[in-house]
Amino acid sequence: MIRLPIVLFFSAALFSIGVYGVLARRNGVLVLMSIELMLNAVNINLVAFSQALGSLAGQVFALFVIAVAAAEVGIGLAIVILIYRNRETINIDEVNLLKW
């Protein structure tokens, strides 16, 4: 039985790495992967609290998040592929057509 605070620290670290990846990485695929890290950090939190509180609600939420994350990755990768086909790059700094 791993103690809850350790798990929460792990989860917070994982989330922070994800945030860093989203904000700092230039590669679109890596940004998507960082989002995935953040989602999974949330999943760990949910599961940990579920274990600690003896309620299955947290685990059910984690399953929902996994399903949504799968869909999100599917759409996100598709967008990245289309961007690449049109612009021949996946550097999101160069995808700035919406600026003024």
Next chain:
Amino acid sequence: MIGQESAAPAAANWFVENAWLIVLLPTVSAVLTLFIGKRTPGRGAVYGILAIGTAFVLSVGALWQFVQHGGGRFVKSVEWFQVGSFHVEAGQLIDGLAAVMLVVVTAISLCVHIYSVGYMHGDQRYTWFFVVLSLFTAAMLNVVIASNLFQLLLGWEVMGVCSYLLIGHWWEERENSSAAIKAFITTRIGDVPFTFGIFALVFAAGFETANIEEVGHVIAEGRASNALVSGAALLLFGGTIGKSAQFPLHVWLPDAMAGPTPVSALIHAATMVAAGVYLVGRLYEVFVHADPFVLQFVAIIAGITMLGAAMLAIVQDDIKRVLAYSTISQLAYMVAGLSMGPEGVTAGFFHLWTHAFFKALLFLGAGAVIHAVHSNNMSEMGGLRAPLRTTFWTFLIGSLALAGIPPLAGFWSKDELITVASDGHPVLFVTFLVTAFLTAFYMTRGVALTFFGDYRGHGHPHEAPVSMTGPLVALAAATVVVGFVGAPQLDAPFAQWVFFEEPHIPEFSPLVAAIAVIVAIAGIAVGWGLYGRRREEDPVLQLGPVTTTLQNRYYIDRAYMSYVVLPIRDRLSSAVYWFDRNVLDGVVNGAAAFARALSLVVAWFDRRVIDGAVNGAAGTAGFTGGILRYIQSGNVQRYAAFLFTGVVILAIVVTRI
């Protein structure tokens, strides 16, 4: 329909009840002639003749039934229009006066219509002539029949317009159009007081009615003040002075001879000038109940006019002008008769009745002469007795009737007037006799210069066509017989027709009749003595200053020209022009300038304040947008950073609360 029966049951009263048809028929014929006359064979005269002929039959029927029922007043009217509580009705008021006038007007108008077919043959405005002729007749009939003062005014004014159109029928010549304008404006001058007289009567009746009969009741019952009634009477008489060409507004009538001769006959005999006399008779209650001064004033005007016009008739060379001045003079006879009380009214209207026939005859005869010799001047006539046999004899009958030779029509009416005057009106009595002498003299002169002696004109005169001589013969026959209806020896039925109360028949006096006839014969004798044989110089033109004065018409026309017309034209009109330019235009321009100044202020406000607000809103939006756009970098990760910052702030805020 409001029907009031004053006497007699409605049964067997058809002609009187439907007398309004008499007015309607000529109106309809005028409209018909106007619209389809030119497409009708003969170019449209037939409508007027048929309508007036029918109207004549109806008029005779109405007079016959009226006499059968022993007089009375038949009023029938419908609502015309309403102003507040003041109702104006239109309808018919048939009394003896109206019934007699209907017959006179339709009879003369019928003759004139038929005569015009021949006289106006080939005229370029032939159809138009008949339109106006019918309308003229309709207007006069409307005046005759009117039950309401405003209805009367309507006919009165339409007549003024028609006279203008007819006198100026040949307007291509400036002289004719000037005469038309002169006639119109001169009668208008009389119409102004007339209109005010009507207002005064309506005021006297308390603004409740303008019906002639009810106004008459109000005045007869003495509900209106004497001053008001006297003022109204004087004002109304102004209308008579204008329309019936009395001094000092007589100047238009001689110039009205510029119109075609049938028009002169119609104006002089049946319509227009008769309207003025008829008006006084119709509103006689007003004159009777006015101050006695009013009737004296009427008598004075009539006396001046009759003598003055008769003098002028003597020196005229234009045959129509002789007759025109004669008409003025004879109208003054009638007006003088009206000024002498109820018997005088009977006599005056009797003279109107007879005069209508023989003056129409004389004018149509003169027209036939002019038609033959193509000149109005008697100096270019003479010796026409042989070529114009019918015209000569009928003209002679008319002249003798006008001179007052028994048993022709003129004798009876003139004698009646003189008889009335012999009883208490010495000045008028003498004036009547002197005028009668002058009348006989100038008619003799006219006949002698026209029909006797040698022909002095050009070409070979020929007798007029049957359509012209027919009316002449008919009128000549009428001239012989119409006098007898007023003959005292035959109980004077005319007096019973005309006077709706008890008849007033002047006592026949053999002495007066003898004096009148002697005066007339003396006039003829003097005239024949001077003109019976040919002279190189016209004797009446050898009288030095008298002739000069008469030929200049007492300088009245010239005085009007230099003291009224020219000052108005030159000074008043320029003053009015100045006023118009400087005051009226000033007001208008001032209003425009004010509006312009105001609009400048409004424009400034519009540009600065309203546009400023709109532009300011736009500018503010642009400025804000200019600052905010820097946020839209297009960099997804910067957006995400904002997102996280927001979430962190929210988390802090939520957890703190």
